[in-house]
Amino acid sequence: MNYELKSVSPGSVFWNAVRVFVVVGFVVAVISFFIVPNPNVRITVFWQKIMATLLFTLVYTAVVSAVLTLISLLYNFWTGRFSGIKVRFEEE
Numbered sequence: 001m002n003y004e005l006k007s008v009s010p011g012s013v014f015w016n017a018v019r020v021f022v023v024v025g026f027v028v029a030v031i032s033f034f035i036v037p038n039p040n041v042r043i044t045v046f047w048q049k050i051m052a053t054l055l056f057t058l059v060y061t062a063v064v065s066a067v068l069t070l071i072s073l074l075y076n077f078w079t080g081r082f083s084g085i086k087v088r089f090e091e092e
Contacts, residue, residue: 005085013072017065025060029053 032038033049033056043049075084 001089003087003089004083005087006079007076007084008072010069010072010076014065014069017068018061021061021064022057025057025064026053028060029056032056 030053033041033043033053037043043052
């Protein structure tokens, strides 16, 4: 069976990216600020590290989710004129 993906819902891409990248951003922030701190960033007070972790998580999530939503909008735009992703399924 051959199938072609012609459209992606940008809203679903955005909300799923938010769910995924909140976790990824938090893990990266904890590693960056607590486990292996950058010597060039001089955050020594614990509450500053917590705030930096939260801010990094929010900004990282917003930026990556926006970029992925833009990619889905561009995909929808181009698949309207060209063929989409083709997937072939075989039964075992």
